[in-house]
Amino acid sequence: MIRQTWWLTHRQLKALARQPGVLVITLMQPVVWLFLFGNLFRRIVDLPGFGAGSYLDYLVPGIVVMNAVSANMWAGMTTIDEIERGTLDRFLTAPVRRGAIMNANVIVAAASTALQSTIIVLLGWAAGAHYPGGVFGPVALVVLSMVLGTVFTGLSNAFGMAVRQRESVIGLSIFLLLPLTFLSTAFMAESLMPGWMQGVAAANPVNWSLEAARGALAASVDWPMLLGRGGWLLALAAAMVWLSTLTFGGYQRKV
Amino acid sequence: MHVEAHDLVKTYPPGVRALDGLSITIEPGEVFGLLGPNGAGKSTTVKILTTLARADSGTASVAGHDLARHPDRVRRAIGVVAQNSGADPLATARDNLLLQGRLYGVRGRDLRTRVGELLDRFDLAGAADRPVKGFSGGMRRRLDVALGLVHRPVVLFLDEPTNGLDPEARSAMWAEISRLAGSEGLTILLTTHYLEEADRLTDRLAIVDEGKVLVTGTADALKGSLRGDAVHVELSGDLDEALVRQAIGAVVRDVTVDGRVLSARADDGAAAVPGVLAALDRAGSPAAAVTVARPSLDDVYLRHVGRRFAEGVAR
The missing domain is CATH 3.30.70.2470 (Protein-tyrosine phosphatase receptor IA-2 ectodomain)
Incomplete structure (x- = not known):
């Protein structure tokens, strides 16, 4: 199982390494947001009760998380490609564990998310964002973005496998991305949100990762927040990967 | 028997009966053909016998292992060349073959020798380290077959191996399949909707229509029976x-x-x-x-199916 996971991961990483441009292009969007929103909403911190000193400091985790959601939502497209090309069938008729196929997808997605998140964190820093707690905060942020990305990789994979239609995967991605990010504390402090929005945000995994990340980025780490929200996020990610592995069975009933 | 399928039934929603009690028996070392138009149930049969899909009812064993009870043992014993074999277009031919071997647990020097051997044999040595996306249809198909052979299977499934190839690539593939049949004692199940292909390559064949085997025999015996x-x-x-x-x-x-x-x-x-x-x-x-x-195989087909083969293909 471990060996198979490794070789299947190796295959995808090699493909990624062959086209590094893909990673760079997908980064353009979050980078534009970072500088656009960073400038546009600069004065927001002056609102009474916002609670942060610099909006850029506040924004970096928001952009990292938004990128993790949007990048991983496309996982289902790759799955559909592999089904149409026959690659998935080839693996399924070989003595390969279903879990190994899905694990490889998750690992590759997490690795590219990590790379992208790191670049955003560094660009934010170059633009003047502060990480007062030192290296720990940014590292925790990157790790949390990987876990959040896994939630959406699993979801998108399961969805792609179930519907096998590119349009539906694109639709799901567009449908979820903006509401999930704006119904969270990515761009606006919780205390300034309408009451109902605070309620929705409490159940939003994107917000869990943000609260955990902000807990880790603070000058003194908010451990209960980091471990509590992070734990829920991890549990959800595991559930999504499991669900996604289950969809192989559904797929094989239909072929 | 290397392949034994008994009374396979498979229905796809909404109630399309792809297989309607299909039975075949293939002996070790035999090249067996499933001949029929598109939609006759050939690919479904291959999907079931290669553990990809599950039959609604009926029993089957491949290479001596029961499909329902030991799908994993079946997977180890078979090589599958599906209609879309899904070589990774971004990877090179060699990388595709290496990965396939590794998934079957072939390793180290054994793997590298085997891959080199297959690249030579399928005339891909010159293009071995180029990404597959630049390959011609014929090269890609040869790579597909090579992928099915890396782990030295006992039974090889070839689903429409020459579909979409130009005449030159097709006759090259025929020569290759004939060679395969002769060496390694390989048992081959091949599906085709080309009469000539079934005629030239198979030891025995079954004419399939609407999910059932209508008649089985050697091409000569079937023609002689007319x-x-x-x-x-x-x-x-x-x-x-x-x-x-x-x-x-x-x-x-x-x-x-x-x-x-x-x-x-x-x-x-x-x-x-x-x-x-x-x-x-x-x-x-x-x-x-x-x-x-x-008498030609087309006449055999007409006799058993009640219409000309070409028409069946066009349907």
Whole structure:
């Protein structure tokens, strides 16, 4: 199982390494947001009760998380490609564990998310964002973005496998991305949100990762927040990967 | 027996019966063909026997392992070349082969030697380290077959191995499959909708239609069972079937009418032609063209399925 996971991961990483441009292009969007929103909403911190000193400091985790959601939502497209090309069938008729196929997808997605998140964190820093707690905060942020990305990789994979239609995967991605990010504390402090929005945000995994990340980025780490929200996020990610592995069975009933 | 399938039934929602009690038996070392038009159930049979899909009912074993109880043992014993074999287009031919071997647990020097051997054998050595996306259709198909062989399977499944290839690539593939059959004692199940392919490559074949096997045998035995030459007459106008049948019934036998073409059998085809032409003239349906041929697989198909093969393909 471990060996198979490794070789299947190796295959995808090699493909990624062959086209590094893909990673760079997908980064353009979050980078534009970072500088656009960073400038546009600069004065927001002056609102009474916002609670942060610099909006850029506040924004970096928001952009990292938004990128993790949007990048991983496309996982289902790759799955559909592999089904149409026959690659998935080839693996399924070989003595390969279903879990190994899905694990490889998750690992590759997490690795590219990590790379992208790191670049955003560094660009934010170059633009003047502060990480007062030192290296720990940014590292925790990157790790949390990987876990959040896994939630959406699993979801998108399961969805792609179930519907096998590119349009539906694109639709799901567009449908979820903006509401999930704006119904969270990515761009606006919780205390300034309408009451109902605070309620929705409490159940939003994107917000869990943000609260955990902000807990880790603070000058003194908010451990209960980091471990509590992070734990829920991890549990959800595991559930999504499991669900996604289950969809192989559904797929094989239909072929 | 290397492949034994008994009474396989498979229904896809909404109620499309892809297999309707299909049974086949393949002996070790045999090249067995499933011949039939698209939608006859050939690919479904391959999907079930290669553990990808599960039959609704029926039993099957491959390489001595029961499909339902030990799918993993079956997977280890078989090589699968599906219609889309899904070589990774971004990876090189060599990387594709190495990965395939690793997934089957082939490792180290053994793997590298095997991959080199297959690249040579399938004439891909020159392109081994180029990404597959630049390959021609023929090269890609050869790589597909090589992928199916990396782990030295006992039974090889070839689903429409020459579909979409140009004539040159097709005959190269035929030569390769014939060589495969001769070496390594490989048992091959091959599906095709090309009569010529089934005729040339298979030791035995089954004609499949609507999810069932209609007849099984060697190509020669099937043709021999028709007893006599085929006489095909193309009529110049529409015909009154009953009248025509009556007119030529005395000269030839096994008359079938398919549009404007009528086909029949005679012990000596050439000798029967004048009689047939005269009879048709008398019946008011003069012939436009006449051919006489030794029995072909197409005639076997017509006899068992009730229509010409080409039509079945077009359906």
